[in-house]
Amino acid sequence: MLKRFSISLEEDLLEKFDRYIQERSYENRSEAIRDLIRRSFVKDEWEGDKEVIGVISIIYDHHMRRLQDRITEAQHDYHHQITSTTHVHVDHSNCLEVVIVRGKAKKVKELSEKLGALRGVKHISLSMSSTGEDLK
Ligand code: NI
Secondary structure, eight states, rough: OOOOOOOOOOHHHHHHHHHHHHHHTTTEEEHHHHHHHHHHHHHHHTTTTTEEEEEEEEEEETTTHHHHHHHHHHHHHGGEEEEEEEEEOOOEEEEEEEEEEEEEHHHHHHHHHHHHHHHTEEHHHHHHHHTTTTOO
16 A cells, blocks of 8 residues: 655755656656665665575686686585576677576675686676565
């Protein structure tokens, strides 16, 4: 059930917020505020080492000796946290591996850091999301 409440804001801050809403194509202030609140809760989930969902994307050079093995070994070490892995052959020498992860935030970050530290990994990103359970 939706509840209404009012917010008091400094004029400058409200103007800035309205520009923010416009740039992101929000339909109204309420929707933008709901998103900001949820985003802050997701941040708390990660900082509080809660059960989270994330996506690790890795771009790497598959000509690098043993790198593919090392990436696979790391994923076996964290198999409890891995839901699914997809491999894309980007071009002659670059691969993209997308790993969907679910588990305690610290473990998931640990895996991402281990993968990112491997020699030959050109770029890694960890998209920090939520199971959605506490977001409603
Ligand atoms: Ni490949």
